[in-house]
Amino acid sequence: xxxxxxxxxxxxxxxxxxxxxxxxxxxxxxxxxxxxxxxxxxxxxxxxxxxxxxxxxxxxxxxxxxxxxxxxxxxxxxxxxxxxxxxxxxxxxxxxxxxxxxxxxxxxxxxxxxxxxxxxxxxxxxxxxxxxxxxxxxxxxxxxxxxxxxxxxxxxxxxxxxxxxxxxxxxxxxxxxxxxxxxxxxxxxxxxxxxxxxxxxxxxxxxxxxxxxxxxxxxxxxxxxxxxxxxxxxxxxxxxxxxxxxxxxxxxxxxxxxxxxxxxxxxxxxxxxxxxxxxxxxxxxxxxxxxxxxxxxxxxxxxxxxxxxxxxxxxxxxxxxxxxxxxxxxxxxxxxxxxxxxxxxxxxxxxxxxxxxxxxxxxxxxxxxxxxxxxxxxxxxxxxxxxxxxxxxxxxxxxxxxxxxxxxxxxxxxxxxxxx
RNA sequence: GGAGAGAUGCCCGAGAGGCCGAAGGGGCACGAUUGGAAAUCGUGUGUACCGCUAAUACCGGUACCGAGGGUUCGAAUCCCUCUCUCUCCGCCA
Numbered sequence: 476x477x478x479x480x481x482x483x484x485x486x487x488x489x490x491x492x493x494x495x496x497x498x499x500x501x502x503x504x505x506x507x508x509x510x511x512x513x514x515x516x517x518x519x520x521x522x523x524x525x526x527x528x529x530x531x532x533x534x535x536x537x538x539x540x541x542x543x544x545x546x547x548x549x550x551x552x553x554x555x556x557x558x559x560x561x562x563x564x565x566x567x568x569x570x571x572x573x574x575x576x577x578x579x580x581x582x583x584x585x586x587x588x589x590x591x592x593x594x595x596x597x598x599x600x601x602x603x604x605x606x607x608x609x610x611x612x613x614x615x616x617x618x619x620x621x622x623x624x625x626x627x628x629x630x631x632x633x634x635x636x637x638x639x640x641x642x643x644x645x646x647x648x649x650x651x652x653x654x655x656x657x658x659x660x661x662x663x664x665x666x667x668x669x670x671x672x673x674x675x676x677x678x679x680x681x682x683x684x685x686x687x688x689x690x691x692x693x694x695x696x697x698x699x700x701x702x703x704x705x706x707x708x709x710x711x712x713x714x715x716x717x718x719x720x721x722x723x724x725x726x727x728x729x730x731x732x733x734x735x736x737x738x739x740x741x742x743x744x745x746x747x748x749x750x751x752x753x754x755x756x757x758x759x760x761x762x763x764x765x766x767x768x769x770x771x772x773x774x775x776x777x778x779x780x781x782x783x784x785x786x787x788x789x790x791x792x793x794x795x796x797x798x799x800x801x802x803x804x805x806x807x808x809x810x811x812x813x814x815x816x817x818x819x820x821x822x823x824x825x826x827x828x829x830x831x832x833x834x835x836x837x838x839x840x841x842x843x844x845x846x847x848x849x850x851x852x853x854x855x856x857x858x859x860x861x862x863x864x865x866x867x868x869x870x871x872x873x874x875x876x877x878x879x880x881x882x883x884x885x886x887x888x889x890x891x892x893x894x895x
Numbered sequence: 896g897g898a899g900a901g902a903u904g905c906c907c908g909a910g911a912g913g914c915c916g917a918a919g920g921g922g923c924a925c926g927a928u929u930g931g932a933a934a935u936c937g938u939g940u941g942u943a944c945c946g947c948u949a950a951u952a953c954c955g956g957u958a959c960c961g962a963g964g965g966u967u968c969g970a971a972u973c974c975c976u977c978u979c980u981c982u983c984c985g986c987c988a
Binding site: 480514517518521524525528530531532534535536542545546548549550552553716840842843844845846847848 | 905913914922923924925939940942944945946951956957958967968969
């Protein structure tokens with residue numbers, strides 16, 4: 476959520492921003508209109524309340540006829556006040572609905588563009604794997620080695636769910652531990668939050684209301700299945716006012732993530748896009764100064780995972796049109812999958828400036844006696860598991876259809892070197 | 896699931912229709928004292944919003960005592976609904 480003052484100060488800058496992001500600027504005009512009406516109503520209400528407060532003090536000292544008259548007069552003022560209060564509440568609700576639809580302002584270094592092709596490749600690591608045989612995709616590899624069972628996932632949960640089996644399940648567990656251990660060494664505190672979150676939490680990080688149809692909802696208890704650990708982890712500090720010395724705070728969390736992927740049907744084959752997947756997440760709470768520098772180190776921390784796994788990958792700086800709603804700057808990490816023949820987004824690292832902090836009310840006090848300010852939040856995937864697994868399987872296959880286990884995972888798999 | 900207790904400012908805690916944005920204490924900040932510190936004394940110290948501003952500085956104003964409604968000229972205080980926390984009982988990996 477943007478600061479209303481930022482919008483009021485320079486609406487035209489916001490208009491440009493919306494166009495760069497390929498949003499309609501109707502929301503801006505709607506906001507300006509509602510905001511003006513809201514301010515006028517607030518002002519009148521304040522004036523009348525002042526009148527009432529003064530009259531109340533007088534009435535307390537009056538008696539008899541004078542009192543009766545004053546009370547009668549105030550009755551009409553009270554009626555007008557409650558009318559205005561209703562109007563203010565109405566306008567405020569409408570204005571807030573509109574402001575929640577205005578995305579974050581991109582950092583000046585973000586390229587302007589309207590499609591995937593405008594994203595800028597800022598770094599490439601390793602070479603795309605070449606084979607002297609026809610490589611299989613992960614679906615064939617998984618089924619032939621009996622380490623992924625798509626049919627049984629469908630049987631117990633439905634389309635878009637899968638089952639890892641044997642060495643597949645073991646490698647998944649190894650990956651989780653490898654990533655968490657690496658992030659621990661990088662200075663992140665591991666947390667293991669609830670897998671379900673309440674409404675305040677999904678509002679706090681911005682999934683609600685915009686993405687509400689993409690989340691699983693337990694109606695009876697009004698709980699939501701975690702769509703990304705960003706939600707529970709960021710909201711750990713909801714409504715907190717931190718001391719300056721508390722910052723920065725770095726958290727890492729492994730958590731299953733759930734996506735309904737409502738209305739999407741393409742790409743649902745295999746493990747590329749599924750309803751439930753494991754993910755190790757990185758979340759930072761930092762001082763506003765230097766938050767974009769923190770994004771660079773967060774990115775590097777995520778890249779370390781891929782380097783360690785010896786996977787070819789590239790880093791994209793997303794353009795204005797391709798960035799997430801709440802982000803001011805985003806890098807995507809794409810790992811190559813030679814069997815599928817595509818680049819897979821395995822991580823997305825973003826700096827949200829104060830956009831999320833304002834919604835979740837995460838603040839800090841620069842000095843004990845000073846006014847509190849919003850912190851800046853960042854997060855990134857310390858890699859989404861299924862796609863990482865796909866990339867490992869497809870890159871590390873040999874002619875016999877076996878999979879070489881990356882060296883860094885072997886300690887987590889009793890030294891095993893091959894899946895065969 | 897059953898029974899009870901509670902929710903007030905950064906923290907603890909009073910308050911029982913107008914004198915309450917809220918006593919008192921703690922913490923913190925500033926000042927005095929000191930060679931320096933502790934102790935002591937004094938002053939100050941919430942958030943959001945509106946207006947005025949170059950200003951997130953003053954100043955003027957409004958709202959906020961878990962949330963939402965109601966009664967009243969006037970509600971932290973009375974009434975209703977809800978949420979959350981704690982304790983005990985039951986159930987349970």
